[in-house]
Each structure stands twice: as C-alpha cells, then as structure tokens.
Amino acid sequence: MKTNSMSLDLTNMKIAVLMGGPGSERKVSLKSGEGVVSALRLMGADVTAVDVADENFALPEGTQLAFNVIHGTFGEDGQVQRILDARGVPYTGEGVRGSELAIDKIATKQRLVERGVPTAKFEIIRNGARPSLPLPLVIKAPKEGSSVGVYIVKDEAELEKSLAVAWKFGSELLVEQFIAGRELTVGVVGDLALPVIEIVAKKDFYNFENKYPFLNPNAAGADHFCPAPLSPEITALVQRTGIAAHRALDLEIYSRMDILLTDAGEPFVLEVNTIPGMTPSSLLPEAAAAVGISYAELCRRIIELSLARF
Secondary structure, eight states: OEEOSSOEEOTTOEEEEEEEOSSTTHHHHHHHHHHHHHHHHHTTOEEEEEEEOSTTOOOOTTOOEEEEOOOSTTTSSSHHHHHHHHHTOOBSSOOHHHHHHHHOHHHHHHHHHHTTOOBOOEEEEETTOOOOSOSSEEEEOTTOOTTTTEEEEOSHHHHHHHHHHHGGGOSEEEEEEOOOSEEEEEEEETTEEOOOEEEEESSSSSOHHHHOTTTOTTSOOEEEESSOSOOHHHHHHHHHHHHHHHHHTTOOSEEEEEEEEOTTSOEEEEEEESSOOOSTTOHHHHHHHHTTOOHHHHHHHHHHHHHHHO
C-alpha cells in the first residue's frame, strides 16, 4: 500500500469486503458488496468478499482493511465495528459511537433537536401506546434502514393496521408529524456535500420496494433527478442542512441524509444513513458521478477518510 500527494494506491492492499449480514437489508448489501468488490479489484487491490452471517465471520489472514457494506442490522449499528475494533482490523465508515447513534432514529432525532438541525415534530410511544400527534403522521421502527418499518398514516383505519405491524419490530416506536414536500437526499463525503437528488416515487413513497427495483421487478420504482431542479439558494440550503446533520451526529467519514423540502422552501431532516447503498440504483454513487467522482474513486475516498481516522 503506497500513498502519494494525489490519492491512495490500493495495489495489492488486502481488503475484505463485508456484505450480507443477518438483517432485513441482506440482499441489498450483497448487491452493494458486488459493486465494491469489482471496483476495488479494478484498482489493483487484493479483495476477498466475505458474506457475514453473524459475529463468527472469518477474515483472510493479513487483512489490512475491512470495507463494510452491511446495511442496517449488525453492520450499521455498531456491532461489527465493535468486533473489528477488538480484532484490531481497520474498517471503513464510522466507529461504534457514530454508528450506534445514527442507526437509532430516536437518538438521532434527539441529537438533531439538541444541535438545532430542522426535523419534524415527533414523539416516542412504548408498549402498545397510541400516538398523541394528530393525523396524518409517520410511524417508524427506530432501528431499521431502507424504509423498512416505516408507515405513512393518513386515517384512523390505517393507524390501527400500521401500529399492529410496527409493534412487531419492538416495544418502542418513533412517531413523526407528516410533512408534505419534495423528497430529497444529500450525500456527504468527508467535508464535501454532493449534489442534491430529488426522488419521485411512481407510487406510494420511496419505500423498500421502490428503492431496489432489481429485487422487486413488479415495484413501480422511482425517478431520480440529479442534480435536483432547485434554485442555487435552495440547493445550498439543503446541502448546508445535510452537512449540519452529519456534524450534529459527530460523523467523520460519509453519510447520506434524507430530507423533506416543504413548498415554503424549508428543509427537514428525516434520517441519516452511515452505510448508504452502493448498488446500481443507489443514490450516493449517482450523486458522486454527477460531480465527476466515479464509483471506484468514491470507494477510494471512503477508504482514505476511514484510514485517516485510524
């Protein structure tokens, strides 16, 4: 592994790409992993794909870096980070604290409010309680990703049905005020805010099925507009809001913020992803490509930032 003033040389660097995981985003993670493996091999790295089922995963001897693309449970919530720390293996992305905070939608909301980052009004309900926020509202399982366990509720009948399903994820739920607006996302890599993307779901909202058409051939899917058709002033405001959310959670490496923009031009941060998708339909690589950062170069930058943290 050599470095120069321009960028990190990955030639012959032993990298294990951790993918899969035991959570609900397993298939998405495997697809992200395929892309990362290919990109790193193109740059000359000695890459091993590691399909992680649980904490007993094995790394090849001499692994110099674990590139973590396990989305959601186990990979994005601090568990794999704690294991790699104990094994003394550097890894990409945030450490234990940043991962535990960002995966927890309730803790994230509390931190955003504390640090003055705009976010929707919310409440936490426990053990079968009913929300006190007025309809329409959004119910969220607090520790799932990719819009798993998210329910937009507009009437009483839907509320009962959605709560019944949502309680299966655990004894605590996040309930948010529903905000009508444009769905935007902004990626942050280090200190760089990438172009804003607008997402227009062809049906419902940008849920799991619409996010990953390669997993759901019958899904309506979504259109992405990159860069989003916004004025320069609103674009800058959304990017500043994305960076503010990234910093509010004390994140250092990379993340992707989901933001709603009201008709009045006010951005509200919905959630923060610390291991955003790297699949063919994923938003972070799309935004990077819009400013001339190739998929492979994005991987390299993530590695550089991550190694600097170690």
